[in-house]
Amino acid sequence: SQELEQSPQSLIVQEGKNLTINCTSSKTLYGLYWYKQKYGEGLIFLMMLQKGGEEKSHEKITAKLDEKKQQSSLHITASQPSHAGIYLCGADKYRAGGTSYGKLTFGQGTILTVHP
Amino acid sequence: EAGVTQFPSHSVIEKGQTVTLRCDPISGHDNLYWYRRVMGKEIKFLLHFVKESKQDESGMPNNRFLAERTGGTYSTLKVQPAELEDSGVYFCASSDRIYNEQFFGPGTRLTVL
Structure with a gap:
C-alpha cells in the first residue's frame, strides 16, 4: 500500500469548474507539500503546510491540512486550462526528537485536465 | 535567482555503460x-x-549508484554499470533548511537500452 494516498488519480473538468484533490497519510506528518508538474518539466512548488488546521491560498488555489496532520486537500476555484498538469503531494515525516527527516515521500499524483 | 539546474536533460545509454548526472542547487x-x-x-x-556530507542515503538502490558533492556545491550521481531498471527521471532538489520547502530541478530522463 502507498504511504501517501492521492485521490482521484485523474480528473477532467470543464473550464470554470471547481475541483478538489485529496492526500491522505496513515501517520501524522511533520509537513505536507503540494507540487505541480507539467509534462517534461520539474516540480513547481505550490504550498507547504506544517500546522494542524492550517490553510494557505495562492491565487485560485487553496490547500488545507487537517488538525491531526494526516490529510490535506487542494482546492482550485474556477479552473483554467493553465491549471492542467500533474499535482503531487509530498510529505515530511517526524524523526525521533520532534524534528523532520527532510526527505519527502510522494503520492502517485493526480492528472488534471481542464477543457476550455 | 537561478533555480535548481540539472544536466543532461536526457540521456540514452546501453546496459552496462556508465552515466553521470549533475545537479546545481540554488546558491546558498x-x-x-x-x-x-x-x-x-x-x-x-x-x-x-x-553541504558535502551524506545525511541520509537510505534510498539508494544498490552499490551501482554513487553520489558525491565535493565542496558542498554541485552534486553528481553516477550509475555504473547501468541496468535496464535504472531507467526513469532523476530529480534533484535543494532547500536552505531541512524543514523548509524543497525546490526541484527539471529532472534528467535516463533511458537504459
Missing part, C-alpha cells in the same frame, strides 16, 4: 536531495546531502 542551499521516478511509480527519495 546546504541541503541537496536526489529523487527518482520510474515508469508508473511515485517519486522516491534516493539520498540527502547537507
Whole structure:
C-alpha cells in the first residue's frame, strides 16, 4: 500500500469548474507539500503546510491540512486550462526528537485536465 | 535567482555503460536531495546531502549508484554499470533548511537500452 494516498488519480473538468484533490497519510506528518508538474518539466512548488488546521491560498488555489496532520486537500476555484498538469503531494515525516527527516515521500499524483 | 539546474536533460545509454548526472542547487542551499521516478511509480527519495556530507542515503538502490558533492556545491550521481531498471527521471532538489520547502530541478530522463 502507498504511504501517501492521492485521490482521484485523474480528473477532467470543464473550464470554470471547481475541483478538489485529496492526500491522505496513515501517520501524522511533520509537513505536507503540494507540487505541480507539467509534462517534461520539474516540480513547481505550490504550498507547504506544517500546522494542524492550517490553510494557505495562492491565487485560485487553496490547500488545507487537517488538525491531526494526516490529510490535506487542494482546492482550485474556477479552473483554467493553465491549471492542467500533474499535482503531487509530498510529505515530511517526524524523526525521533520532534524534528523532520527532510526527505519527502510522494503520492502517485493526480492528472488534471481542464477543457476550455 | 537561478533555480535548481540539472544536466543532461536526457540521456540514452546501453546496459552496462556508465552515466553521470549533475545537479546545481540554488546558491546558498546546504541541503541537496536526489529523487527518482520510474515508469508508473511515485517519486522516491534516493539520498540527502547537507553541504558535502551524506545525511541520509537510505534510498539508494544498490552499490551501482554513487553520489558525491565535493565542496558542498554541485552534486553528481553516477550509475555504473547501468541496468535496464535504472531507467526513469532523476530529480534533484535543494532547500536552505531541512524543514523548509524543497525546490526541484527539471529532472534528467535516463533511458537504459
